[in-house]
Amino acid sequence: MITQQTLIIGANSDIAKAIAIQTQNSSTTGLILISRAFDSTNIDSENTAVNRITIKDYQIESIDKAIKEVAIFAEAPITRVFICNGILHNKNIKPEKRLEEFNTESFNQVMTVNALTPMLWIQQLTPMLTGKTPCKIIAFSARVGSISDNSLGGWYSYRASKAALNMMLKTAAIELARRAKNIKIISFHPGTTDTPLSKPFQGNVPADKLFTCEFVAKQLLDIVEATPVNQTASYLDWQGKSIGW
Numbered sequence: 242m243i244t245q246q247t248l249i250i251g252a253n254s255d256i257a258k259a260i261a262i263q264t265q266n267s268s269t270t271g272l273i274l275i276s277r278a279f280d281s282t283n284i285d286s287e288n289t290a291v292n293r294i295t296i297k298d299y300q301i302e303s304i305d306k307a308i309k310e311v312a313i314f315a316e317a318p319i320t321r322v323f324i325c326n327g328i329l330h331n332k333n334i335k336p337e338k339r340l341e342e343f344n345t346e347s348f349n350q351v352m353t354v355n356a357l358t359p360m361l362w363i364q365q366l367t368p369m370l371t372g373k374t375p376c377k378i379i380a381f382s383a384r385v386g387s388i389s390d391n392s393l394g395g396w397y398s399y400r401a402s403k404a405a406l407n408m409m410l411k412t413a414a415i416e417l418a419r420r421a422k423n424i425k426i427i428s429f430h431p432g433t434t435d436t437p438l439s440k441p442f443q444g445n446v447p448a449d450k451l452f453t454c455e456f457v458a459k460q461l462l463d464i465v466e467a468t469p470v471n472q473t474a475s476y477l478d479w480q481g482k483s484i485g486w
């Protein structure tokens with residue numbers, strides 16, 4: 242019997258797929274997956290405990306519409322929300338190495354996907370998640386979003402977007418400590434993980450520092466389980482160690 246639900250947003254992320262597969266092993270946890278497009282995963286599509294919502298884009302109207310569908314599927318309380326969206330590069334965007342490479346269009350796109358989108362989900366989901374049942378919201382950040390850890394420079398837009406995300410997560414946690422004490426916010430750094438996002442940048446990464454999605458998903462699920470609901474935001478890496486904001 243399903244007693245709790247896990248919601249995964251940006252479910253076509255390779256790390257998200259690994260989280261979904263590992264979550265599906267629990268017979269008491271239902272899965273609600275939201276993505277712009279679902280490609281093949283090893284998710285058992287016959288499994289009635291898996292619900293997929295295809296979203297047109299991540300504009301506020303589409304998010305509102307998707308949340309109405311989530312409400313239909315969420316017959317058991319949602320206890321975990323993973324917000325996986327993030328871009329570092331695409332055919333028009335390359336992370337900047339020099340000031341000369343910085344441009345408005347790329348900055349706006351990276352900020353929108355990495356900082357605005359997770360914030361809109363948290364805003365729109367909070368009424369549904371507020372209550373007595375503990376709920377953990379995990380947003381995928383990155384260590385490069387740490388201002389105190391920045392010794393390398395570069396990647397202006399990506400760094401700034403993850404730093405902005407972190408600030409919003411921390412700020413939201415302060416507000417939720419007053420009005421939704423059951424919600425815990427975690428900003429998560431997966432480490433360099435073998436996905437399309439990191440592919441062009443894996444060259445200098447030692448083999449033992451390039452993680453599989455399966456490993457990161459396992460680490461994250463253990464970390465989420467072990468992290469208490471304590472009315473503050475946590476910024477954690479794949480080992481469960483705190484990162485300085």
Ligand SMILES: NC(=O)c1ccc[n+]([C@@H]2O[C@H](COP(=O)([O-])OP(=O)(O)OC[C@H]3O[C@@H](n4cnc5c(N)ncnc54)[C@H](OP(=O)(O)O)[C@@H]3O)[C@@H](O)[C@H]2O)c1
Binds near residue numbers: 354382384438
């Ligand atoms: N891989 C790494 O080494 C690494 C390191 C540090 C942090 N991270 C973070 O981990 C998270 C997951 O990344 P991943 O490595 O699994 O990447 P991935 O496989 O490339 O997944 C990309 C994710 O971003 C979403 N996305 C892509 N373009 C988008 C757009 N235009 N608008 C809104 N959403 C968009 C996708 O959502 P759909 O399902 O809708 O396609 C999907 O959730 C990201 O936030 C990333 O910044 C990754």
